[in-house]
Amino acid sequence: MKEIFTGPFQIPFKIDNGSLIVGDESVAVVSIVGQSELEDGCDKAAVLRLMLGYSISKPLHLQPLQLDDSLVLLNGWYDKSLRVVFLHLVGCQDQAFLNSEAVNDLYEKKDSVAATSLLDQQYKRALLFVFSMSHFVLWRFTTHVLDTTCITTLRSLHEIRTEVLQAVSSALQEVGDVPLSWVNCGRLCCPRLLFLFSDAFLDAEELAHQLGPEGEPVSVDNALRTVERSLEDQIYRLMRRTWIITNNTANALVSLPPRKQYVYLVSRQQQSIPTQDQALSALEQLCSGSFQESAAAVDLMRCSLHALDNAQLLDDSGVAQRSGGGAAVTRKKQRALPDVLALNLLNAHISDRETNNERRFSSFLQQHISSALSGGFDDNVGRSNTVPVFVLPKLATWLSAANRLYQLFITPEKDETLSADVLERLTLESSELKFVRNTCRKAYESALGFYTFNVPQHYPVHTHQDKLLESIACYRRLSCACAFTKEFEERLVRECEQHWQDGRLGCEQLSLTGHICQCPRQDHPTLLHEPSGKELPDHKFGAQFVKHCNCGHSKGRMQDSVVLRALNHDFYAQLEEVCCGQLERYCFPSRENCEPHVMDGPFLRPDPPDKGDKSSMPRRTQSVWERMSVPELPGSEDGSESSADVSEVSKIRDEDSSADEAEHSLSDDHEINEDQDKEKQPLQDDETDDHGSHEQLPDDGYEPHHRSAETASNLAAAMAELQLDDTNDGRAKQEQSITRVHSHQIFTADEDAVQKSSSNHFLLDPMVSSDSPPDFVPLYSSWSLVCVGASSLYSHTIGIIDQPGFVSSSNFLLPWDYTVKVHNRSDWRAIEQRLGRKSKEKINIKGNEFSVKIFIGTEYECSAGHRFLMSGPKTPLYSKQGHPTISGRTIALSAICPLYHPCICRETKTLGLHLAQLTRLHVVTPKAPVHVILNPRIQPGSAPCPTYFPIAGGDSGIELRPGHYWVMRLPSVYATDAGPFYPPDPSQQVGVENGCLLPGCFSVSEVTFKIL
Amino acid sequence: LKPSVFSDLENKVVPSKEMRQPFRLIDLDFKLCEGHTAFNAYLLEQTNFLVVGVIGRQGVGKSTIASLLLQTKLNPPAGSDRGFRVSGRSELLKGSHCTGGLDVLVTPQRLIVLDFPALLAPGAMDTTVGTSDSRIPLEMLVQTRSLQFMALALRVCHVVVVVQDSREQGTELLKCLQAAAVVNRSDEATGTHTIRSTPDLCGESKPLVSSTVMVVCNKMSSAPPSLQALTFIERHVSRHLRPGLLNMSSGVGEAPRGTVNLFTLPFIRNCAKERNSLSPSMQTLRSAIMGLERRSFPGYDSPPTERAWFEYTVRQWEKILKSSLYLDYSRLFP
Structure with missing residues (x-):
């Protein structure tokens, strides 16, 4: 049993809705898209009331929109008597839609650019759907000026449509009972585009005065018609110039009817809603028995019955029908019949009155619908042999096809049969989103380039962090805050980290003067002394200093080091060899050179009183002042501690002494040394008692690294480097390029080393300080x-x-x-x-x-x-x-x-x-x-x-x-x-x-x- | 509001040459007009001036508002009206816009008003002649030109007044303005090739470097607009303009939440009769504009003089025309 289906529905259409059984008559499809305005109740379909006598939709601002992921609403209405399906698209061009909770949530969740882009995309997808499923598309504007967005949108949709046509055809094939021509074209026909403008800001009366000759204004209708014509001309010109409409409609997205009106200016009066008073007065007129004419009475009765049906249907689907007075009058089935009749008579009367006053809209739309229902239209221009496709679908087929295409166009992400490139084609990002992304990508690339440019071969963590911070700052300067900021910044950090980790990890060892080692980390896998037995190459700090010898007469180059002894003793000891070795020098107490007992020699100040009477102390001068040869370096076996490059020592001092004298002095020194050794021997035993604990610990243990013999090649390389940088300029540059750490900087690596070595006793400290025990004697003297x-x-x-x-x-x-x-x-x-x-x-x-x-x-x-x-x-x-x-x-x-x-x-x-x-x-x-x-x-x-x-x-x-x-x-x-x-x-x-x-x-x- | 600034401006009377007619700065061919340097005759070598640019789509009432901004007295005597030509019957019937190029007028109070041509307008699309490069589609060209005009407005004006009417949501225009700001910034960032190694100092109170954006919703049907309508418009505008790039909340206007400088003007049906008198809402807008903090211009440590500003403007326009970014942006259009 087939019942007449009429009333509202939604796309996707729920077939299993028991109360709705669809008919199989052929229908024409009219869609309404475009902008709606708050002051019109956000209902752009309200204009259809002028033709139908009733509203197909509810005022949107009265109740919240129920939106799903698709972010568009496709409301339908089928009018059985007209055999027309109306499709009302609600999307991001409707103010009520933008005001809805769902959209607010979207903007809260997403970046505004991304959210706007998504809304636009869904709207454009819905438009594609509408253009495939309609014979007519009414594009509503809120003013009397064409919005160029319409042109740009149509331009972009045109290309997409041809690209996804194959997918549409195969999707339509899945739906049964679809005519072959529909399957091939992917649409019912080339839809006619009709424009609805508003005269809200148009002073029609003034215009009428201006248009007519002096004192004889033309009618307002004529004036409006003039504006409509000028708009028609403009739209035609622009669409021709932008290739939206062509002679052959088969290739075009839309068509404009060649000899028919396609622009309609909706008048304010037409849309204005009669007040309650007007409705009541109309009712009074009706009740006072002013309808005697039989034809009118019959017509009204039919209208009221029709309205009653509609009201019931609206009731069932929860949609309130709007009628006179702007108040939603909901019909209840249990209501008394007289009430129902009265209200419906009122409805019919009002719509009748309106259509009588302004018949232009119904005639405007009706002529198009009639041509569609009577076999189709041909909007081809010129001599074209192709017969345009025109399908007048059965309602049931149309609904099934609509459900299938809804899935394809509006929720393609859920359509598993869709190929990736079709999905990509249907992903329509706004140009701003694209631009912002491009800008961010460019900024990201230059920031990454900034990081990788001129980066040393190996660098430590703080260089990495500094450079990373700089490159992030560079990125922020070049890009703008947007949805991609986080993504790209994270990527930047990741990439920079990767770049650094990829064989560029530098040794973290600091020299004693705060320079950092320039070697790769794999050469020095650990900062700490570990008995791995593996020979590790020496650290290279890239820093060298010009220093003068003990007396200040000769200069040499001191290499930076982690060995305290090299900097405080060995360098000077080597210079002594060529310079001040012959000079009389004070022997500071150390376990290497002098006996500890010389501490209380005559050159010392008297000890503090608690140390005992000074007169009783023996005074020995000879053992303190001496002519010393260069002492044998304890570290000279491994050679690594010979930081001072002796060969480079430039003798500036004019040596008066001849070679013979030098030889002589050296031999003298030997004698003295021998004497000292002899003298030391018994004393050292005593000292061992006093300083036994010190003696057990190697002084060189200060150095946290296990160091091994420097190979000859390493030395040669170091020498070559030195010679290259011999000039002052070279040195200056080198000094600038090397990384230096200053006293206020804190280094984790260093702290770690300190923590791990804290188990060592402070007596490892080879320098005499206020922290040393009072009788501490270092291994060597730094002074x-x-x-x-x-x-x-x-x-x-x-x-x-x-x-x-x-x-x-x-x-x-x-x-x-x-x-x-x-x-x-x-x-x-x-x-x-x-x-x-x-x-x-x-x-x-x-x-x-x-x-x-x-x-x-x-x-x-x-x-x-x-x-x-x-x-x-x-x-x-x-x-x-x-x-x-x-x-x-x-x-x-x-x-x-x-x-x-x-x-x-x-x-x-x-x-x-x-x-x-x-x-x-x-x-x-x-x-x-x-x-x-x-x-x-x-x-x-x-x-x-x-x-x-x-x-x-x-x-x-x-x-x-x-x-x-x-x-x-x-x-x-x-x-x-x-x-x-x-x-x-x-x-x-x-x-x-x-x-x-x-x-x-x-x-x-x-x-x-x-x-x- | 800073009324003192306003009154300062009002009392400063050093006119060199009274301007009665608008001066066409940039013509329909998108080029600086021949003899644009003649405009210097109207300018002074002083720094206390305010540049207001008025942008908007076709038929929203840009020229009308620009003319009203120029009014100094509440009820000027007849014949003394100065202003931009507003569209009339012929434009309506041609579906075209009235202001064909960039017009400028200077008041004796040193208010410089730039009346921009209609942006993203069908009329502009109509009159735009395709360039020799036919690969650039027409709509892309119109989009590019709108972007370029907006970029100019953002670069050279103290205040940019965005006019939209109550019915048109202005989404496209706002998007375009935001895009112009993004492109401007990107253009400036790529223009400076020297990468400073020091990171930018954050949290420092920076002087105002960008122009203040004011959104004027024209032709409101209800005289004091409802809170609901205001809230809606504010939300709509703030969704499309990002505060990071545009200086759009100076704490003036009618916006309920104050995120946007929003003003509404009632719809005056018969414009011709009431054009010369300032409505109260127009006065509010005017004094708000006058009282705004003046921005600085990049490259000038101290505020430039009027003539220096004019030179700057010409230079910026040439820069914008040379930059390929604007066209690149339009090419991204799907």
């Missing part, structure tokens, strides 16, 4: 004190002339006039006798006191070998006109001298700052019966920080013999067993908090006659 010669070697008018590297006019020591008081008369006489006449003239005697002139200097040396002296604790000496007169008293007694000072060389100004480190203390002692006491105490950082001094035991200083020129060389690196104190960042301000020489370094002892 050096040599006597350059007699005090006459220094002339204050010329300054230091025989030592290279001094910045010009900064080579003067500071005079320090020291007044000695003599209380004892007998002493005074003895002094006068000893001094003799010549000396008396030099010493300024006044009453019972006399003053002596001591010259002192604090020398700073930078990594490039530039040296300068200071005139104050923070001011470098710069004496243009002769010798300086400024007194060295402040420096000597009270000032805290910083350990680091920016170098005053020219390179500092041009290439960036070099930091100079306090390296030497110069003292020229007077020929007078006074002793200058040198007691340097270095604090290499801000407190709490250990203080470093040459000899264990605290406050004792070293007495310097009068009448000589002494040079004390300080350690290059200060280190505890927790790690070295790195030099500060040269770009920052350096001060005493970065390290300092504590006050009281220079002092003068009481007059003593023992040495006079």
Whole structure:
């Protein structure tokens, strides 16, 4: 049994809906798409009421839209009497749709560009569906101006349609009872596009006045028709120019009817909803018996019955029918019949009235529908032999086909039969989304390029992190914040990480001066000493410094190292071999060179009272001052510690001594050594008792690495490198390129090493500091004190002339006039006798006191070998006109001298700052019966920080013999067993908090006659 | 609002040459008009000026609003009206727009109003003559040109007034404006080849570098618009304009949440009669525009003078025409 199906439905159509049994009559399909406006109740299909007398849809803004994933609504309505299926597309061009909860959620979940793109895509897909399933498409606009979006959309849909045509055909084949021509074309016909504009902003009356001759306005209808014609002309022109319509409709997406009206201007009055009052008055008219005409009565009765059917159907499907007054009048079945009749009469009357007033819309649409129902239309232009396809489908077939094509077009992701390229073709991203993605991709590529460009062959983690941060900043600068930001940034981090991990991992080892090793990590697989037995190559820090020897006469190149001994001792020991080996030097107590007992020699200050009476202490001078040959280096067997390149040592000092003399001195040295060895032997036994615990531990254990013999090839390579970089420029560049770590930077790698080595005792620390036990003797001394010669070697008018590297006019020591008081008369006489006449003239005697002139200097040396002296604790000496007169008293007694000072060389100004480190203390002692006491105490950082001094035991200083020129060389690196104190960042301000020489370094002892 | 700035501007009277007619800066062929340098005669060597650009689609009332912005008095005497030509009957019947190129007018109060041609307009599509490069489709060309005009507006104006009517949702225009901002930024980013190694400082209060966008919803049917309608429009606009690229929330306007500078103007059916008087809502818009914080222009440390600004504008337009990005963007159109 077949019932008439009429009323609303939705696509996809639910076949199994028992109440709806579809008929098999042929139908025409009219779709309505386009924009709707809030002020019209968001119902663009309301205009159909002008023709049908009832609404096919509800006002959308009255109740929330139920949206699924498809993000479009396809509401249908079948009118049995007209044999027309109306299809109402609700999508992103409808304001009510945009206002719905589902869309709000979408915008909250997604980036706005992506969400807009998705909505657009679904709308365009729905349009493709509509164009395949309709005979007519009514495109609604809210003003009287054509929206160019329509043109661009149609352009893009045209191409997609031809590309997916094959898929559409095969999908239609699956549906039974589809005519072959429909299957082949993929659509019912080339749909006619009809345009509905609005005259909301059009002043029709004024226009009518303007159009007509003076004083005789044309009718408003005519005026509107004129506007419609001009719009028709424009649309035709534009669509022709953009190739949307062509002569042959088979190739076109849509067609425009050649000789029929296709633009309709919907008038405000037509859409305006009659008020309640109007409806009531109409009812009154009806009830007062104004309908006597039989024909009219019959017509009204038919209309009311029709409306009743519709109302019931609307009720069943939960759609409220809108009728007079704008209020939704819902019909209930149990309502009394008179009520029903009255309301339906009212409905019919109103629609009748409206259609009578404005018949133009029904005639506009009806003529097209009639032509469709009466065998189809042919919109081909010109002489075209092809007969256009026109299918008038059966309703049942149409619904099945619609369900199938809905799946294909609107939810292609769920259609498994669809091939990938069809799906890709149906993925329509907005141009903005594409552009943003392209921009992001470009930014990503340049950021990745920025990372990989000029990257060293191997680099450590902090270089990687710095570069990564820079490249991310580069990416952010070039792209904009969007949905892809996270994706691309993550990808960037991943790729950079990959690039780094891909054989570019650098060794993390830091040198003692804060430079990082430039070797690949696989060469040094672990930072810690592990007894793997495998020979590991040496670290390469790429940093080398020009340093002068103990006395300051020769210079050599010091390679950066992780071995404290290499920097503080071995380098200088090797230079000694060619330079100051012959000089008299003070032997600091160490287990290698000197006996520990020499500590209490005559050159030491008297011990503090608790150490015992000083007079009782034996004083031995010979064993302390000696002419030393270069001691045999304990590390020379493996050779790796010979960091100073002896072959490179440039002898600047004019050696007066001939080769014979040198030989002679060497032989002397040997003798002395032998003597010492003999003397040491019994003493060492004693010492073993005292320092037994120290002796057991190797001093070299400070170095956290297991180091093996450097191969000859490695050495050769290192030498070649050095020679290449021999020029100053090369060196400067190299220094700039090498990575440096400063004291404020914290390194995890270093910390790890420290943590793991913390099990070692601090006695491994080979430097004497305030943390060492009072009787600690290091294996070797990091300090050096040599006597350059007699005090006459220094002339204050010329300054230091025989030592290279001094910045010009900064080579003067500071005079320090020291007044000695003599209380004892007998002493005074003895002094006068000893001094003799010549000396008396030099010493300024006044009453019972006399003053002596001591010259002192604090020398700073930078990594490039530039040296300068200071005139104050923070001011470098710069004496243009002769010798300086400024007194060295402040420096000597009270000032805290910083350990680091920016170098005053020219390179500092041009290439960036070099930091100079306090390296030497110069003292020229007077020929007078006074002793200058040198007691340097270095604090290499801000407190709490250990203080470093040459000899264990605290406050004792070293007495310097009068009448000589002494040079004390300080350690290059200060280190505890927790790690070295790195030099500060040269770009920052350096001060005493970065390290300092504590006050009281220079002092003068009481007059003593023992040495006079 | 900063009324002091407004009054400063009002009282500054140093006219060199009174402008009565709009000056056509860029013509229909999309080129700078011959003798555009003559515009310098109307400009001064001073820095206290405000540039307002008015953009919108066809028939939304750009020229009308631009003309109203120029009004200095509430009820100007007859004959003193100055302004842009607004569309009338002939344009309506041709379906075309009125302002064919970029017009500019300067008031004695140093307000420079740029009246842009209709963007994304069918009229523009109609009049656009296909270039010699026939591979570029017509709609792409129109899209490109709209993008370029918007890019110019964003580059050279202090304030960009986006006019849309109450019925047209303006989605396409807003999308296009956003795209113009993206392309502008991308163009600037690629223009500077020097990659600074220091990362950009975040959190620093940067001076205003982009122009302020104001959305004017014209032709509202109900005089005070309902909260629902305002909320809807605000949400709609804020969905399509991203605050990162465009400076669109200065805390002025009627938007309920304040995310957009939104203004509404009622629909005046008979424009001709009421054109010369400022409606209250128009006054609000005008004083809001005057009181906005003025942006800076890239390349100028201090605010440029009027003539320097004009030079800058000409330079930017030539840059925009040379850049291929705008066409590239349009090519992406599906």
